[in-house]
Amino acid sequence: MSCVHIIGAGLAGLAAAIELSGTDRRICLYEATSQAGGRCRSYHDPVLNREIDNGNHLILKANHHTRDYIQRIGSTAQFHTPQTHYPFIDIKYGYQWELKRPFYLPRLPLIDYIHLLRIGLMGGCVGNYASPYDNLHRRFLAPLCTSILNTPPEQASAMLFARTLRQIIAEKGGAEPLLPLHTLHASLIAPALKRLLDQGCDIYYQQSLKHITLTDNRATELHFSRNVIPLGADDIVILAIPAHGIEKLLPAIPVPQTYHAIVNGHFITDHNQPNGSFIGAVGGALDWVFFKDGLISTTTSAANALADIDQDITATMLWHDVCRITGVRKPLPPYRIVTEKRATYAATPENLKRRPTTQTDYNNVLLAGDYVRNGLPATIEGAIKSGMKAACTVYAI
Numbered sequence: 001m002s003c004v005h006i007i008g009a010g011l012a013g014l015a016a017a018i019e020l021s022g023t024d025r026r027i028c029l030y031e032a033t034s035q036a037g038g039r040c041r042s043y044h045d046p047v048l049n050r051e052i053d054n055g056n057h058l059i060l061k062a063n064h065h066t067r068d069y070i071q072r073i074g075s076t077a078q079f080h081t082p083q084t085h086y087p088f089i090d091i092k093y094g095y096q097w098e099l100k101r102p103f104y105l106p107r108l109p110l111i112d113y114i115h116l117l118r119i120g121l122m123g124g125c126v127g128n129y130a131s132p133y134d135n136l137h138r139r140f141l142a143p144l145c146t147s148i149l150n151t152p153p154e155q156a157s158a159m160l161f162a163r164t165l166r167q168i169i170a171e172k173g174g175a176e177p178l179l180p181l182h183t184l185h186a187s188l189i190a191p192a193l194k195r196l197l198d199q200g201c202d203i204y205y206q207q208s209l210k211h212i213t214l215t216d217n218r219a220t221e222l223h224f225s226r227n228v229i230p231l232g233a234d235d236i237v238i239l240a241i242p243a244h245g246i247e248k249l250l251p252a253i254p255v256p257q258t259y260h261a262i263v264n265g266h267f268i269t270d271h272n273q274p275n276g277s278f279i280g281a282v283g284g285a286l287d288w289v290f291f292k293d294g295l296i297s298t299t300t301s302a303a304n305a306l307a308d309i310d311q312d313i314t315a316t317m318l319w320h321d322v323c324r325i326t327g328v329r330k331p332l333p334p335y336r337i338v339t340e341k342r343a344t345y346a347a348t349p350e351n352l353k354r355r356p357t358t359q360t361d362y363n364n365v366l367l368a369g370d371y372v373r374n375g376l377p378a379t380i381e382g383a384i385k386s387g388m389k390a391a392c393t394v395y396a397i
């Protein structure tokens with residue numbers, strides 16, 4: 001029986017495996033670390049003494065590939081929509097506003113809506129379309145661009161931003177959030193692993209792919225840290241590892257070159273906000289505050305500057321902002337700062353040109369991952385879509 005070897009058990013690898021499971025091919029999934037999930041993972045934190053996610057992850061109802069994946073792994077009941085609107089606060093000036101149904105736009109002068117329609121038409125970066133001092137920029141473009149593309153407006157591709165925004169807003173209810181009721185692992189990872197094991201897939205942990213032997217434009221051997229796997233004539237490899245890993249294994253494939261960090265702060269504290277609710281913010285050190293099960297969690301995107309600061313200082317800055325947003329007046333509680341330095345590639349026009357396609361010049365090697373060309377930003381939706389596409393391409397080879 002021919003085998004599909006999937007390298008990397010993040011969402012792209014899991015989505016590819018789910019798509020292929022139950023077919024006439026053997027599926028082997030290899031993960032370098034001791035757990036699946038990649039950049040979307042949960043673990044027990046000894047300081048907080050509870051399960052935490054590496055970062056708050058927002059899924060939108062317009063993310064159809066993700067919803068399909070969730071349905072297929074039987075996890076729909078693990079998600080909820082705690083609120084349909086997006087409240088924002090300007091920490092510096094104290095101003096508050098909401099993005100809400102039906103169009104999720106802030107109240108702006110007519111001329112700003114006209115500027116909004118122009119975004120993406122002339123290419124370039126989001127920041128070229130509005131001055132940083134305009135409300136259009138401060139209350140809409142900057143927070144959304146930074147959150148959706150993990151890239152500040154002055155660097156972010158206007159085309160990708162405009163296309164993503166259109167996809168979200170064009171669909172009725174598409175902008176509404178879908179949040180995990182518990183952890184990312186419980187909602188997106190564990191049910192997929194269970195399904196794969198039930199379907200007879202082989203899953204190997206702590207198997208890091210170090211080298212691929214290539215003969216006549218085909219992969220013929222996979223060299224892992226512990227062993228070498230020879231490939232059969234009909235075997236196919238799906239590389240579902242991040243772009244910087246591809247650069248080491250197959251340097252001839254162009255990949256995005258620069259990244260942005262995301263910093264999350266988790267603070268143990270009582271709060272009286274509804275479970276799962278969240279608030280967006282501008283003018284401070286954080287972009288979002290999430291309230292869940294006795295935990296206040298913050299997210300700062302495009303956070304390369306914050307990522308290099310001492311964690312105690314980061315925690316103090318984030319907690320200071322949390323207090324201003326919520327009105328809580330308490331000293332810094334027990335916390336955990338999680339810094340993902342290469343959270344996603346920077347969605348600059350230059351990097352977008354370097355996104356590779358699913359099919360490579362090597363006949364039996366396919367790519368999957370949020371950096372692969374798929375019309376979407378580096379998100380859960382992008383990762384799952386690329387995994388599903390790689391799985392479907394297996395049949396075209």
Ligand SMILES: Cc1cc2nc3c(=O)[nH]c(=O)nc-3n(C[C@H](O)[C@H](O)[C@H](O)COP(=O)(O)OP(=O)(O)OC[C@H]3O[C@@H](n4cnc5c(N)ncnc54)[C@H](O)[C@@H]3O)c2cc1C
Nearest residue numbers: 008010011012032038039055057058209369370379380383
């Ligand atoms: C803090 C944070 C917050 C985020 N917030 C959001 C959000 O709100 N909404 C959203 O949609 N997206 C969000 N994202 C982005 C989203 O998490 C990623 O786009 C997605 O998880 C990427 O999945 P992937 O499978 O492409 O890559 P990864 O998750 O990186 O998976 C790759 C896997 O391959 C493994 N691997 C690497 N090298 C090897 C090797 N040589 N051999 C074997 N295995 C290997 C890795 O260990 C990893 O498990 C966020 C990301 C971060 C970090």
